[in-house]
Amino acid sequence: MQPLARMSLDGEWALACEDAAVSASVTVPGSAWEALIEQGIIEDPFHGTNEHDVGWVHASSWRFLKRFTLSKEFIARPCVSLVCHGIDTVATVSVNGQVIGEVANMFVRHEFDARPVLVEGENTLTIEIASPTGAAARERRRHGVNLRVMHALPGIPFLRKAQYSFGWDWGPKLPDIAIWKPVELVATDGIRIASVHPSCTLHRAPGHGPVAFPSATLAVAVTLDARATAGDPGLIEARATLTTPGGKIVTGASPAAGGKAVVMLEVPDPDPWWPNGFGTPALHRLEVVLVAGGKEIDRVVQRVGLREVELVREPDEWGESFYFKVNGVPVFAKGANWIPSDSFIPRGRRLGLHRMLLQAAVDANMNMVRVWGGGIYEDDEFYDACDELGLLVWQDFPFACAIYPHWPSFLDGVEVEAIQNVIRLRHHASLALWCGNNEIEQLWLGISNLVLFFKPWLKKRFKQGYLELFEKRLPAIVARLDPGRPYWPSSPSNGGGDRPRGLLASNSPDTGDSHFWKVWHMSAPFSEYRKFDSRFMSEYGFESFPVMATIRSFCPPDQFRFDSPVMENHQKNAAGNKKIMAYMARRFSIPAEMFEQQVTLSQLTQGEAIEYGVEHWRVNRNSQHCMGSLYWQLNDCWPVASWSSIDYFGRWKALHYMARRFYAPVMACAREGPRDVEFHVVNDTRDTVDAVLSWRVREAGGSILVEGKEHVHVGPCAAHLARTVDVSGINATDAINRNVIFFQLHGSDGTAIHRGFRLFGNPKDFPLPDPGIEHRVEPSGDGWAVTITARAIAIYVHLEVDGMDALASDNFFSMEPGETRIVTVRPQALPALPAGEQPAGTVPAVRVKTLRDLR
């Protein structure tokens, strides 16, 4: 037998739209939009209000065409398949003028038998992608129901396409038209590897402690794709080689029987994979070689982590626990929700936005991201990066905020999609959970889709369809193909279909995960976060404007007003800009007509809100009361006002800097009240923390009103109330608004572990004396060290760097009188910026500002 041969069909293709008489070239994998923008055929839809002028692109059909030459040897192989790893979405595939397939699911890898239609010499592959909005309209007419997502172009739930692409409350209406994944020809003699599934067991032994493992077993299940072969292939065998991070090699082999082989690998003294903050995310190289008659015919390489992840749901004093245990350690999940990195998904991947954003998540001490259901099953590169960085992944199946078709052809198509993606992703150490959907269980409870449901029989059918898909078919697929991983029906949800619940009821504070939107969507003050004791906060959030340089990328200066047409087009949540202003006005005094200052204040408001919530939930971690905080949302898919902490280009908003502090593995915080202040220390690590907590309450002029310190001893994975300090004497009448709490946590050797501050009242009521900030900039490593001193209290010290994008080691912090801090600043490469706008690398002009400058 001959080894498997591949021929990539990626690279330059021809793109054409007959209706509009447009032709261009396009890079595959790639998007028609990307080609049109790059070749100047359309204006950048991210600029101004251009989004509204380019509707003809998604209203049209587009032909992608590739010519390629085949050798005699290639075409002579018994099996030749055309593999399209991802077509977005409704398309006809033809080779040499003959239709070989009709496809309609961007999440499915399509494999066509191409041998009968391919010829030696020149061949032509054509993929004709239909207008996505046209396809959705046809489905609506055909089924006579109006399935849709609020604020989006109609009909997206009919299509197995990234749901956000028709518009979202942060996303433009730019449905992609793309060959978004590679295209290749694969030739074999009839036998190849279909999948490799490693599953790991860590062995515990007495005397080794709870998280040390003397050995591990990796069971490597290899499934074959075996078709009719020419002649006897001889003995077929799978050989596996595992290389540990330290370079040790473990090998094993097993003959294949019935299309399957299982190779057992025993790993002595294993190096387990740990999420960020708990240890090293150790990865092993697993190579599986398929041998037939003594000759290698196929090979798969994966990187695997030796680890166990459980979702612990046990009855307890509040209801039922909901937390992840990794290698036996209860992990408080700290992170954010992930949306696709670009409106044009293949562009985001090509630019490397995944890695930049995930690295930023780790830099902010996150250990989990939730891949939200309105997006996609991400690319392999995404999960590779999560494996390497120690980021656990909560993976939603791609369904969100809508009623979906109930008919069998739809459900069967979803099964194919789910099976393929579970098989593709199950070897990743980072993958922690499969979740059915985003917010659809909750939608059924407060059913808003009234138009659809005048007719009770119709409602019943759709509801049965929901239960069939999310409570039967998807959990069955996960149980069969990925039995080691938990399935959760919806986010939020109160539990799986294994309990009689009558009505679907989600979002209880006592069981399951929660989406808490009283703050923001219902305009409640963010102090409401402290009143909600969830088991696991999988969503809550607060909007702000993107960084000023990002606003400049889409908005001309004459529109620098929040109610200008361009700024309003870059805000997709109805009345969102007004809401930002209203919340901001509760906390800060807003300088009229000072747009730049208002932008920064919006980010501070957002950061304060989320910090307030996170501190509460982290302090609540004992007895596993609350075990997760994933704020909405990490990133943006275009430059927009949104709930993100990093904007589209990768610039950090104030929230992201604050996240680095409030998600620190060991954190101190002050829970302020008019009569007393509680100081808490939270330890998310596997080690005991011995430290000294000190605090000073000062009045705005700087004098110390109350101070103290306390030795703290906090066990692993625990929160500890270090001290409650009586402040009733100093907070009499309106003095409270002029007082501020500073606190620090130091190790027993004097090293600073954490520091923070908290005002009792609103910043607008705090007198801001001149802080007398001075600073100097000196080269340091690959960046600069900025030494900052404050003569008086300085609230929200922040750095502005002229002429380049830069990341600071800390930002938006406060300083005490006489304090000195050194902040390092390094240039930040932002891959989505146009080439000419990359940083230059000269000594930057750094300005150090405080809240006083924003008044």
Ligand code: BMA
């Ligand atoms: C959530 C999400 C998204 C939405 C966000 C902000 O509930 O699941 O659907 O974008 O709220 O409204």
